[in-house]
Amino acid sequence: MAIETFTWATQHGESPTLEYRTRESRFGGGYKQVVGDGPNNKEDAYPITHTGNTATALALMAFFDRHQGAKAFLWTTPLGQLGLFTCKNPAPTPMGGGVFKVTATFERAFHP
Secondary structure (H helix, E strand, C coil): CCCCECCCCCECCCCCEEEECEEEEECHHHCEEEEECCCCCEEEEEEEEEEEEHHHHHHHHHHHHHHCCCCCEEEECCCCCEEEEEECCCEEEEEECCEEEEEEEEEECCCC
C-alpha cells in the first residue's frame, strides 16, 4: 500500500513541540560529554486543527482510522517541510450547525 498524504487545510496557532534526544556522561571537574541519541534524534510534534462540515470531519476520521495511530502518512509542516508523521489522538468536536472542529497532534515518524 502506498503512503497516503494528509492534504486537508489546517489552522496553525499552537507552537510545535521540538526536542533533541541526547545522551550525556558526566565526569569529574564539571566536564561532561553530550552526543545525539541515534541518527534521528529530533522529536517534533505539531498540534493541528481543521474546522469543516460533517462530511469533511468523517473523511478526516476515516483517514485517521486507516492509519490507526501507528501507520505513517506524509504531511507538510508549517515551515514547508514534507515528512512522515503519525497521529494517535484525533478528536472531532461538534461546534453546532453541522460544523466540526477536528483536533490532533502529528508526531514525526521514521521509516526503518
